[in-house]
Amino acid sequence: MNRREPLIRKMTLDDLDDLYAYASVDGVGQMAGWKPHESKEESQKILDMFIGHKKTFALEYQGKVIGSLGIEQYNEDHFPEFADKKCRKIGYVLSKEYWGQGLMPEAVKEVIRYLFEEVGLDVIFCGHFLWNKQSQRVQEKCGFKHYAFDTYETKVDTTEEDEVNILTREDWQAESVVIRDYDAFDRNEIMNLYTSVGWTNYTDHPQMLEKAYMNSLCTLGAYTADNSLIGIIRAVGDGASILFIQDIIVLPEFQRRGIGTALLRAIISRYPDVYQTELMTDNTDKTIAFYKSLGFTPATEFGCLGFMKLNT
Ligand SMILES: CC(C)(COP(=O)(O)OP(=O)(O)OC[C@H]1O[C@@H](n2cnc3c(N)ncnc32)[C@H](O)[C@@H]1OP(=O)(O)O)[C@@H](O)C(=O)NCCC(=O)NCCS
Structure with missing residues (x-):
C-alpha cells in the first residue's frame, strides 16, 4: 500500500525499519525526553513495548511509518482535581524529514476525535517542554488550552519544566x-x-x-x-x-x-x-x-x- 494521506493505525512488527529510521535521528527524541535510538535492537524493544501495551499508534504516510502517537496516563498525583474525570495524555513524535507540513496536528486531531467519541474521555492532557515551541504550536492548533506549569521526569533522568495543556470534551465539541x-x-x-x-x-x-x-x-x-x-x-x-x-x-x-x-x-x-x-x-x-x-x-x-x- 502506498497511501498519500496520513493514516493512524496499530504498530506492527514490520514497522521496525521505519521506527529505527526516524527514532535514531539526533534532535528528535530529545524534544520528548528520550535519547535517539542507538541500534535496531533498541528500536525492537520499544516496538515490542508499543505492540504489547497497545497504547501507541503508528502514523503512516506515503507507505511508511513516519511517527507515533501514544495514549498515556496523565500525572494523577499532580492533578488530583481530575480524579472524577476520565482523562488520558497524548504524546507524539514525527520524523524530522516531515516537520513543518502540518502532519502532526492533523494526526493529533484524529486521535482526539477517537478519544472523545469512541473511548468517551472527558479531558485530554498534552504537555511540552517550555522550550519546545514546535510542540506548543501543535497543541495550539489542536485547541488545547494552558492549564498549569509542571516538572517532568524524562527517560534520561533529567527534570524539565513542562507546560501542561488540556482539552475538555465540551471545548472540543464547541469548536465544531x-x-x-x-x-x-x-x-x-x-x-x-x-x-x-x-x-x-x-x-x-x-x-x-x-x-x-x-x-x-x-x-x-x-x-x-x-x-x-x-x-x-x-x-x-x-x-x-x-x-x-x-x-x-x-x-x-x-x-x-x-x-x-x-x-x-x-x-x-x-x-x-x-x-x-x-x-x-x-x-x-x-x-x-x-x-x-x-x-x-x-x-x-x-x-x-x-x-x-x-x-x-
Ligand atoms: C512537534 C512535532 C511533532 C511537530 O509536528 P509537525 O507536523 O511538524 O507540526 P507543524 O507542521 O504544525 O509545525 C509546528 C511548528 O513547528 C515549527 N516548524 C515547522 N517546521 C520546522 C522545521 N523544519 N524545523 C523547526 N521547526 C519547524 C513551526 O513553528 C510550526 O508552527 P507554524 O506552523 O505555526 O509555523 C515535530 O516537531 C516533532 O516530532 N518534534 C520532536 C518530538 C516532539 O517534540 N514531540 C512532542 C513532545 S511534547
Missing part, C-alpha cells in the same frame, strides 16, 4: 458546533433544553411550547459534531418591520463559548433589512452585557418602555 434550521420539532430534545435553564413556564405547558415552535418565524439549532442539539434560538414577527427574539438557550455546560453569540448573529443575518429587532430579557448584568456586546440598546435609551400583559 454548526448552526442550522431547526424544523423537525422533537419534544424531548426541546424540553431538555428548556429544563436545563429552568424555564418552567414552557416546560409546564408542553403543548403551548410545541404550537409556539410551529408558528414561529424562524428557529435555528446549534449542533455538535455528533449531531446533538445544544442550543436554540427562536424568533417571531413579520421579518420585515419586526424580528422578535423570543427564546435563546444554550445548555449550561456549553455556555461561555460563543455559541449564544453565534446563534444570535445567525438569526439576525437571515433578516438583514428588518426595521427593528427586539427582545425581552432578565434584568441582570450577565444578559445586559451579552446583548450590548451584540449591538442592542436598552429600549429606555430610545425613549421607549416595554409593556407586558400576561395571561395567567
Whole structure:
C-alpha cells in the first residue's frame, strides 16, 4: 500500500525499519525526553513495548511509518482535581524529514476525535517542554488550552519544566458546533433544553411550547459534531418591520463559548433589512452585557418602555 494521506493505525512488527529510521535521528527524541535510538535492537524493544501495551499508534504516510502517537496516563498525583474525570495524555513524535507540513496536528486531531467519541474521555492532557515551541504550536492548533506549569521526569533522568495543556470534551465539541434550521420539532430534545435553564413556564405547558415552535418565524439549532442539539434560538414577527427574539438557550455546560453569540448573529443575518429587532430579557448584568456586546440598546435609551400583559 502506498497511501498519500496520513493514516493512524496499530504498530506492527514490520514497522521496525521505519521506527529505527526516524527514532535514531539526533534532535528528535530529545524534544520528548528520550535519547535517539542507538541500534535496531533498541528500536525492537520499544516496538515490542508499543505492540504489547497497545497504547501507541503508528502514523503512516506515503507507505511508511513516519511517527507515533501514544495514549498515556496523565500525572494523577499532580492533578488530583481530575480524579472524577476520565482523562488520558497524548504524546507524539514525527520524523524530522516531515516537520513543518502540518502532519502532526492533523494526526493529533484524529486521535482526539477517537478519544472523545469512541473511548468517551472527558479531558485530554498534552504537555511540552517550555522550550519546545514546535510542540506548543501543535497543541495550539489542536485547541488545547494552558492549564498549569509542571516538572517532568524524562527517560534520561533529567527534570524539565513542562507546560501542561488540556482539552475538555465540551471545548472540543464547541469548536465544531454548526448552526442550522431547526424544523423537525422533537419534544424531548426541546424540553431538555428548556429544563436545563429552568424555564418552567414552557416546560409546564408542553403543548403551548410545541404550537409556539410551529408558528414561529424562524428557529435555528446549534449542533455538535455528533449531531446533538445544544442550543436554540427562536424568533417571531413579520421579518420585515419586526424580528422578535423570543427564546435563546444554550445548555449550561456549553455556555461561555460563543455559541449564544453565534446563534444570535445567525438569526439576525437571515433578516438583514428588518426595521427593528427586539427582545425581552432578565434584568441582570450577565444578559445586559451579552446583548450590548451584540449591538442592542436598552429600549429606555430610545425613549421607549416595554409593556407586558400576561395571561395567567
Ligand atoms: C512537534 C512535532 C511533532 C511537530 O509536528 P509537525 O507536523 O511538524 O507540526 P507543524 O507542521 O504544525 O509545525 C509546528 C511548528 O513547528 C515549527 N516548524 C515547522 N517546521 C520546522 C522545521 N523544519 N524545523 C523547526 N521547526 C519547524 C513551526 O513553528 C510550526 O508552527 P507554524 O506552523 O505555526 O509555523 C515535530 O516537531 C516533532 O516530532 N518534534 C520532536 C518530538 C516532539 O517534540 N514531540 C512532542 C513532545 S511534547
